[in-house]
Amino acid sequence: MAYTPYSSSSLTHTLLHSSSSSSSSSSSSSPVSSPWLPPVLQRCNITSKCSLPSRFSLLLNPPSVAPNSVPPSRKVCQPKGALNVTASSAKKILVMGGTRFIGIFLSRLLVEEGHQVTLFTRGKAPITQPLPGEPDEAYNAFKSKVLHLKGDRKDFDFVKTSLAAEGFDVVYDINEALLESKGVNYTSIRPVYIYGPLNYNPVEEWFFHRLKAGRPIPIPNSGIQVTQLGHVKDLAKAFIKVLGNEKASKQVYNISGDRYVTFDGLARACAKAGGFPEPEIIHYNPKEFDFGKKKAFPFRDQHFFASVEKAKAELGIVPEYGLVEGLTDSYNLDFGRGTFRKEADFTTDDIILGKSLVLS
Amino acid sequence: MATLLSSSTSSLLFSNLSPPSLSPISLSLSLSFSSSASLSSSISLSSLSKRLSLSSKRLSLSSFTVNAAAAASEKKKVLIVNTNSGGHAVIGFYFAKQLLGCGHDVTILTVGDESSDKMKKPPFSRFSHKKAQTDAGRKKPGPGIMLQEIVDGGGKTVWGDVGAIGTVLEGLTFDVVLDNNGKDLDAVRPVADWAKSSGVGQFLFISSAGIYKQTEEPPHVEGDAVKADAGHVAVEKYLSEVFDNWASFRPQYMIGSGNNKDCEEWFFDRKPVPIPGSGMQLTNISHVKDLSSMLTKAVENPTAASGNIFNCVSDRAVTLDGMAKLCAKAAGLPVEIVHYDPKTIGSDAKKAFPFRNMHFYAEPRAAKDILGWQSATNLPEDLKERFEEYVKIGRDKKAMTFDIDDKIIESLKVPVSV
Numbered sequence: 001m002a003y004t005p006y007s008s009s010s011l012t013h014t015l016l017h018s019s020s021s022s023s024s025s026s027s028s029s030s031p032v033s034s035p036w037l038p039p040v041l042q043r044c045n046i047t048s049k050c051s052l053p054s055r056f057s058l059l060l061n062p063p064s065v066a067p068n069s070v071p072p073s074r075k076v077c078q079p080k081g082a083l084n085v086t087a088s089s090a091k092k093i094l095v096m097g098g099t100r101f102i103g104i105f106l107s108r109l110l111v112e113e114g115h116q117v118t119l120f121t122r123g124k125a126p127i128t129q130p131l132p133g134e135p136d137e138a139y140n141a142f143k144s145k146v147l148h149l150k151g152d153r154k155d156f157d158f159v160k161t162s163l164a165a166e167g168f169d170v171v172y173d174i175n176e177a178l179l180e181s182k183g184v185n186y187t188s189i190r191p192v193y194i195y196g197p198l199n200y201n202p203v204e205e206w207f208f209h210r211l212k213a214g215r216p217i218p219i220p221n222s223g224i225q226v227t228q229l230g231h232v233k234d235l236a237k238a239f240i241k242v243l244g245n246e247k248a249s250k251q252v253y254n255i256s257g258d259r260y261v262t263f264d265g266l267a268r269a270c271a272k273a274g275g276f277p278e279p280e281i282i283h284y285n286p287k288e289f290d291f292g293k294k295k296a297f298p299f300r301d302q303h304f305f306a307s308v309e310k311a312k313a314e315l316g317i318v319p320e321y322g323l324v325e326g327l328t329d330s331y332n333l334d335f336g337r338g339t340f341r342k343e344a345d346f347t348t349d350d351i352i353l354g355k356s357l358v359l360s
Numbered sequence: 361m362a363t364l365l366s367s368s369t370s371s372l373l374f375s376n377l378s379p380p381s382l383s384p385i386s387l388s389l390s391l392s393f394s395s396s397a398s399l400s401s402s403i404s405l406s407s408l409s410k411r412l413s414l415s416s417k418r419l420s421l422s423s424f425t426v427n428a429a430a431a432a433s434e435k436k437k438v439l440i441v442n443t444n445s446g447g448h449a450v451i452g453f454y455f456a457k458q459l460l461g462c463g464h465d466v467t468i469l470t471v472g473d474e475s476s477d478k479m480k481k482p483p484f485s486r487f488s489h490k491k492a493q494t495d496a497g498r499k500k501p502g503p504g505i506m507l508q509e510i511v512d513g514g515g516k517t518v519w520g521d522v523g524a525i526g527t528v529l530e531g532l533t534f535d536v537v538l539d540n541n542g543k544d545l546d547a548v549r550p551v552a553d554w555a556k557s558s559g560v561g562q563f564l565f566i567s568s569a570g571i572y573k574q575t576e577e578p579p580h581v582e583g584d585a586v587k588a589d590a591g592h593v594a595v596e597k598y599l600s601e602v603f604d605n606w607a608s609f610r611p612q613y614m615i616g617s618g619n620n621k622d623c624e625e626w627f628f629d630r631k632p633v634p635i636p637g638s639g640m641q642l643t644n645i646s647h648v649k650d651l652s653s654m655l656t657k658a659v660e661n662p663t664a665a666s667g668n669i670f671n672c673v674s675d676r677a678v679t680l681d682g683m684a685k686l687c688a689k690a691a692g693l694p695v696e697i698v699h700y701d702p703k704t705i706g707s708d709a710k711k712a713f714p715f716r717n718m719h720f721y722a723e724p725r726a727a728k729d730i731l732g733w734q735s736a737t738n739l740p741e742d743l744k745e746r747f748e749e750y751v752k753i754g755r756d757k758k759a760m761t762f763d764i765d766d767k768i769i770e771s772l773k774v775p776v777s778v
Contacts, residue, residue, distance in 0.1 A: 221638060259577040259578070259579070313728070
């Protein structure tokens, strides 16, 4: 899905979130039924075409994947990661989507910062949802402030018109390469693997399912492949730090955890996070198996990590969560409460375990 | 591209001694700034990421200014206590040359006896009383040639045992001492005690990144847990107690002319290259000039450096397979790697392979944050130079036997191209 940024006026600020990893194949789960639907605050009266204001800018949202289930609300204490970011002057911000994962955390931070936040969605999924453990008052305060702009992002003219009419200062969305060529003032954020509560990619969830079921963890090849996870809250905070920051103009930043981790290490870290005993890890040669269309492991079978030193040095962005700490946060607020996006599917595991030929 | 930056610096450093008033580091920085508005930064460490080289504005202007000011203002008297063997002697030589290039006063104390058996053997035997060797081209440049270059550059060289260091250096005073000699207190304490008593202002120590405890969450970062019983750890602790201004530098593997210990040569020698395990193990192989530039930064920014540990390495990881491939590429040859389980060759495993069979990867975060240091290692380019020297000294034609390699290949029964 291509979203073409506007070429006309000079845009003040564009924040891009591009996925540096080819995401796991689209989820095949059916959405969990969502009995609760918050009132939708709609914006009407979109006027006809007008020229874009000069301070229009584009920000980016996580790449769209198939709509996923929304966990039912729970009551618990405020999740960790309350913000210490110094507030910049209040802005009118449009988030394309913003109803899932990164957008959920990001929009809260923006509202807490005092910005006026509008979420642009088709209205098919709930516009807002409480975070696991979020007290009612906090959620209602957020809900009452955030605005909704209903529309289809593929309707180019509609998007353009609405943006013009509203005079947004900042927009969060995708599409890096085009922005460079259009001369738009942008900042590009590159996460590696994102994790945290409400993750719609089965990253930590994949391990948790197996740990909970007491199953061995099948890991391809040596298990010493090095990867890197970044907590969603740290990512959301990074977006905030970049907002309105001159230094970040036309720059690209890797945003992820401060340390990397081996596949084997990640399995053990997930076990620690969920209070499980140390798992049995089985290494196998993926070439010896035919898994059909199924993915036997949620990560690319290679080293994949990036230094976050530039964001640290130039913007003072320092990830807050260590790996076990962050996985514990994810477990406590999500999987540990019985919520997850994808049902456990051990088909490929059983294929691997069924064969006697496995790498030790 | 990171490539551009480092290749411009590699031609600057050590091709000849830079004019005394300019630090090679300052020189390289100013060139980079003037050449283009944007400098690349090494951000992505994944060799498989497609977005490797990015343009960014460095914020190192201020560190550059500080560095230039420091270089211009204070001439230091530096003593390098250097090992007479071992792979890290080369650090002392490069450091000496760089300091001389910056206009500092340098003395190298090589531990041992100039007339000892060690000194009689090449490469030491080619030093001091001989003029430029006619056979230099046929031997791997070693400490002998390096020490000669230092003398040519205005440095002083002495020999002696650290136990008698007070006598050996009688009457001499220094602002800075680098101990690149010992890996435990027995070896370093005499140097440290003498330095303290003679009023040395800054004490620097070459430690080792090998003291980090193994982790499943690389990289090794300064401040991470170290093996409590390691000799270097005891030295670092002692130095922190004795000196107001001290710093420790933890290197890994290095390449560079004058290195006594084989690194890249091991790969150049071989086809196929037997690598234990998966070959995915990450390590850090730096050009020794990265180490000397970091040390020089510490000398010229003593307040900033004080009390700190620095991982003395380049800022990129390389896998073991990757190193084999890069060496082959530098040699213009196809690469052939065979993997084996080291358990199958028993006690030969240690001798079979010159690198640790595990992730052994540290990042130079403290040097970048605290000293404003930048890496100039560029393995693809650096290895080309190393291969050129390898050929120049005729090592590619040298007859060699590979008993352990043969055992490994035999055990794998892998057909090998002749």
